[in-house]
């Protein structure tokens with residue numbers, strides 16, 4: 001995929017000296033899943049050619065409130081999928097359910113075809129799934145580089161008894177250290193490596209959290225509002241980094257409120273409102289979708305729901321189908 | 335004023351057997367709270383577990399002292415499971431509540447009359463540590479007391495100190511090695527944010543259980559030294575005040591610093607003993623104020639006599655601790671910058 005996967009032990013795409021925003025822009029144009037969505041209908045719950053993640057009938061109730069009620073969702077392997085929706089739509093709760101940080105009231109989630117409902121959250125990292133949090137969790141009293149090293153897998157020194165004997169883990173530690181510095185370089189954070197993470201600004205912490213997640217060499221990266229509070233220039237290089245993750249063959253799901261960002265990098269957009277998925281489709285389809293417009297303008301409960309120009313209704317059961325000028329109904333149907 | 339007596343008290347106690355006990359207990363607490371962020375308000379419960387594991391093996395089971403040491407460690411591991419399994423998946427404060435309750439339950443249980451054949455109830459277990467003192471290399475004919483400048487110890491105490499400080503050194507070495515290892519890094523990550531650690535694939539629950547066990551066993555060793563030095567296991571030695579003294583020791587030194595427990599314990603016992611000796615001497619002294627000795631004033635206005643003056647030391651110490659928290663909250667070894675990160 002990329003020309004720099006020269007060391008099997010490393011996170012693919014991360015090489016010494018090759019980091020920085022400059023390197024990111026070189027390869028960000030390469031989209032290995034170009035065209036994959038061409039034959040996918042723009043409707044809620046549609047099947048994808050090669051799904052990495054599937055959620056079936058996932059719901060979560062907090063007392064009387066149904067925060068999440070997702071009928072069916074597949075996430076295409078290798079894609080950048082955006083999860084959008086108004087505040088309180090249930091995006092973070094859905095993330096928590098997918099990553100084992102919360103237990104669904106009903107439903108089931110599978111990763112690479114394997115059910116992960118009963119898998120505790122800490123085991124998901126070794127299955128290739130990693131997440132970040134909307135409220136950034138920088139580990140304040142660890143330095144930035146220690147934060148990075150924590151993400152590394154296969155460190156024998158993380159067992160209590162092996163930890164007592166340095167020779168059992170020193171070698172791996174040195175490799176991890178080098179890898180950590182390379183990832184930091186890629187995020188342009190080298191100059192802050194020795195600072196306590198607690199001294200960083202909010203935006204810098206977002207970077208640390210994302211970089212730390214990448215240290216786990218994930219297959220599926222789930223980012224909850226990674227760009228929130230990050231300045232526009234930095235957002236641009238973060239976007240480059242996210243595209244780079246895709247070009248390395250990783251799958252990215254991210255929550256984002258900024259539609260420009262969504263349009264710029266996502267291959268597929270999933271829209272949530274009041275716990276349900278109300279629309280799915282490529283970014284260009286979303287702005288014209290009536291259910292989405294209603295959800296954002298808050299007229300969702302209105303009984304006199306309008307039909308979109310192709311005559312599809314938008315119902316509250318989350319089965320809103322939509323299509324726009326670009327395609328005809330026959331192209332869209334499965 | 336007998337300054338020599340005051341200084342002897344201060345210096346001797348600063349390095350004495352009590353300092354050994356509190357240094358060990360605080361090393362354990364430092365692993366719990368300092369490195370892992372576990373709120374343990376019942377470290378004295380672990381001391382009791384270690385002490386009774388040892389004492390009951392000798393007294394009730396009629397087994398050897400040395401097997402008793404092993405049993406003490408096993409009691410601490412069992413206590414870890416009892417405390418940890420139900421609470422460590424919950425928020426941090428649940429462990430805090432469980433520890434304080436468990437430590438008091440243990441004390442009340444072992445002192446209940448029904449347990450007399452096993453724990454000796456309120457009379458406790460006495461003279462069980464002879465095999466330990468039989469090995470004393472400081473035993474000598476005639477006077478059993480050693481003196482070196484201001485340091486004065488009995489032979490038995492010297493022996494406890496030699497073994498005790500050696501064990502302290504070993505525990506420090508283990509703690510130091512573990513905390514610079516990747517294992518220690520995971521503990522610190524869990525202290526900072528458990529969810530972040532879990533998202534990165536660390537089994538926070540298992541790590542917390544391990545840390546609780548390690549710190550608890552070291553607390554158990556503290557309890558064993560506590561009862562060995564007096565050759566007596568008494569339930570009321572293990573009252574909740576001890577836990578708070580251990581916290582004071584840790585806070586004086588500064589949390590999550592390797593030397594804090596040792597230096598904190600030395601300062602604590604030197605200060606407490608020196609203060610008591612000083613107050614006693616002050617009341618006895620012939621210094622006069624407005625025509626009466628200080629002792630007369632103290633008795634007239636504060637009802638203080640040589641008999642009850644030892645309580646005042648805790649008041650003065652409490653005041654000092656408050657001033658410390660106000661002006662140096664990070665303790666001796668801590669860093670203020672690092673502490674300030676909590677508030678950001």
Ligand SMILES: Nc1ncnc2c1ncn2[C@@H]1O[C@H](COP(=O)(O)OP(=O)(O)OP(=O)(O)O)[C@@H](O)[C@H]1O
Pocket residue numbers: 062065067085086087088089090091092093094134
């Ligand atoms: N632990 C909880 N207890 C009760 N209600 C909750 C809990 N967590 C979330 N909710 C509710 O669930 C709904 C969805 O919240 P969630 O945080 O998932 O929204 P979101 O889509 O991530 O919003 P935002 O864009 O503001 O981050 C909200 O109405 C919220 O009040």
Ligand SMILES: [Mg+2]
Pocket residue numbers: 091092093134
């Ligand atoms: Mg959210």
